[in-house]
Amino acid sequence: MAHFETYQEYHRIEDFEEDSPAGEEDLLVHVPESLKDSWHHIKNLDNFFTRIYHFHQKNGFACMMLSEFFELIQFLFVVTFTTFLVNCVEYDILFANRAVNHTGPGHSPLDRNKVTLPDAILPSQQCTQRIQDDSWILFLLIMAAIFWVYRLVKVFCNLLSYWEIRQFYIKALKIRMDELCNFTWQEVQGRIISLQKEQQMCIHKKELTELDIYHRILRFKNYMVAMINKSLLPVHLQLPLLGNVVFLTQGLKYNFELILFWGPGSLFQNKWNLHPKYKRSGNRLELAQQLSRVILLMGLANLLLCPFILVWQVLYAFFSYTEVIRREPGSLGARRWSLYGRLYLRHFNELNHELHGRLGRGYKPTSKYMNSFTSPLLTVIAKNVAFFSGSVLAVLIALTVYDEDVLTVQHILTAITVLGVVITITRSFIPDEHLVWCPEQLLQCVLAHIHYMPDHWRGNAHTSETRDEVAQLFQYKAVFILEELLSPIVTPFILIFLLRNKSLEIIDFFRNFTVEVVGVGDICSFAQMDIRRHGNPAWMSEGQTEASMYQQAENGKTELSLMHFTIKNPRWQPPQESSVFISHLKEKVQHDAQGGPSTQLLLSEAPLCTSLQSNESGTGPDNLLASVLAHPILTASGLQARDHRFIRPSTAASAAASVLASLSTSQLAHGSRGRPHGLLPSSLHPEATMYHSDRTAVDSLSNSDSHIRSNALHSEFASAEMSLHAIYMHELHQQSSYPQRTSGHWQNPVPMRDLHTNTSFHAHGGHVSNISTSSPAPLGGWAEVEEENLEDQEINLGSTPTHGTGSSC
Secondary structure, three states: OOOOOOOOOOOOOOOOOOOOOOOOOOOOOOOOOHHHOOOEEEOOOOHHHHHHHHHHHHHHHHHHHHHHHHHHHHHHHHHHHHHHHOEEOOOOOOOOOOOOOOOOOOOOOHHOOOHHHHHHHHHHHHHHHHHHHHHHHHHHHHHHHHHHHHHHHHHHHHHHHHHHHHHHHHHHHHOHHHHHHHHHHHHHHHHHHHHHHHHOOOOOOOOOOHHEEEEEOOHHHHHHHHHHHOOOOOEEEEOOOOOEOOOOHHHHHHHHHHHHHHHHOOOEEOOOEEHHHHHHOOOOHHHHHHHHHHHHHHHHHHHHHHHHHHHHHHHHHHHHHHHHHHHHHHHHHHHEEOOOHHHOOOOOOOHHHHHHHHHHHHHHHHHHHHOOOOOOOHHHHHHHHHHHHHHHHHHHHHHHOHHHHHHHOOOOHHHHHHHHHHHHHHHHHOOOOOOOOOOOHHHHHHHHHOOOOHHHOOOOOOOOOHHHHHHHEEEEEHHHHHHHHHHHHHHHHHHHHHHHHHHHHHHHHHHHHHEEEEOOOEEEHHHHHHHHHHOOHHHOOOOOOOOOOOOOOHHHHHHHHHHHHHOOOOOOOOOOOOOHHHHHHHHHHHHHOOOOHHHHHHHOOOOHHHHHOOOOOOHHHHHHHHHHHHHHHHHHHOOOOOOOOOOOOOOHHHHHHHHHHHHHHHHHHOOOOOOOOOOOOHHOOOOOOOOOHHHHHHOOOOOOHHHHHHHHHHHHHHHHHHHHHHHHHHHHHHHOOOOOOOOOOOHHHOOOOOOEEOOOOOEEEEEEEEOOOOOOOOOOOOOOOEEEEEEEEOOOOOOOOOOOOOOOO
């Protein structure tokens, strides 16, 4: 991304307040002997809560251990098979460069010159001798063996630790393993909070909150999100011919975390405390020099290990992708959210599954937006290349059908394969002539899901500059593979020449933006989502924040993160300043809703309602809202669909406010701290009174179905409401930042009419079905890892994008 504001100077934030009830600073809890067991006074709650979360997300003990076992087998296979190919195959015989004469009574004259696979494989003794004579191969095998033994020990330790977590789920949380998949993380988290009152896992606080658990699981992740938000990490590179390039790979990110958080010489003395010397400003220059030396040593170590890492990357990529590329050449044209995009778009205190679900919902609209850009020149070239390649391929296929001996001609199979790949690739550059694309509306739909975008994207969605910046967040799979292959070479130079220059800024950042919370430890102050300390006046925090320009989170990160966490955790009680901000936002929603179109009109006349009947949804505010919000509101209020062609013109802010007001009307009468801070429909909160018909429908199901559907409904309502808030808050930000903009694409009615995309929501018999996002065939290779653990695989949500464009709006 380009032109994001960066720190020029860091200022110390004084007088931190503790995020814990008064009087708990020196609290020691007495626990009766009958309640004490192995889960009382857990010393490392960070690891404990993180393992509980991973155990839930990875579907239990058996799946986790089986996955780690196959990782060991996979590494052993790659090393063994590569060694065999290098030392035990006679390629001159395999490629028929040397004749083989089979003699003996068992061979007929016709078979004497026929090459078989065993002919090309050397005897075991000769193969072993070749390996022993090659000192370089022996050295690599020894290194691989050491690493494999290390991984084996780690797997054994994980086996013991996760067996303990299994016992914790069964005995403490009362969740059987066969029922684990039926529990959402919020339910598991609720049981942990209740258990704290009985067994005092944390002895420094009488009660745990949702935010305490998030802080411990995401302690280091919140620091990374904040540093990306403040443009502190050197991931933007200015390269000749290429211009501004974002480079952040798994290897580079691993080195950042190793240097800053848990490696030798890191800033943290343990998992939960920043070293005291980094909290004082007196020796900041000395500490910066010390950090610079650590970074230099780490860069040199990466440079020394570069050949070994590069060989492994190449081999792993070859074994992972070759078969998939041969079978589906278009897989490389699929897109994925880049690692930088996942950090840039991540809210403070957003768990992995929450982020993956949100970005997964935004996969289709973002793919459609990116595919709306085509090059007329490339289209002309691609059509002609496809024609010539197809002509030659057709002749070869016809000859093969006529006489199969054609296949025995040298390189015929190679030519057929290459021509097929060329045709597949060129077709991806040929757009669909019958589709109409509206970049501004598509980008607004993207915003509803990703929640963040720079101001200069507004009104410029049709430009190549905006498209290139979106591509930094949403990259091709081929680009991802190339970056990972180049990572062992590029990472040492980024560490030595770029990160070292940031040493003083990093020291100042951790001193200025670290706060100690009783019962939690040292956390990033941005993770407190404190409007007073880190709010931005341009994002509805005016008059509520004392933050200087240097202390503000960029792009409304504090405000949007607060709303996201509040919606995802409706029973969390925010601090006073945060409650004031939420109340102010809700009042503003009610006010703007009065000047906007009625909810009945939006739902009955816009394709929100139509999409439910046709298995398609419109693009605004997002596809999710069309399916999740329209049906429950219609069934609850008894509205009848109308057959009007147009809705009354209104701004996107007022249209979003109308739907939001319909969700929170019954909640304004309640105090912000007198009930769960739910911004969701009351069907999901028994104490509210809206959506009785929906609640009746859910209660009419069996207990198990009701439990599953209620959880799914809660999640989808929360996601839809957050999407509406993102649209609404961005509109208000634009109005306050650019008051002269009174018309244009982004001030038109919420664009719910122009584009239709396939959706996974269907309305049947008054029920709302779960999301069913189509996924492309996995491309294999490097797992798209969860950020806390490089071995955790991600699911690449969404379908393989199909290029195509025709007319534009």
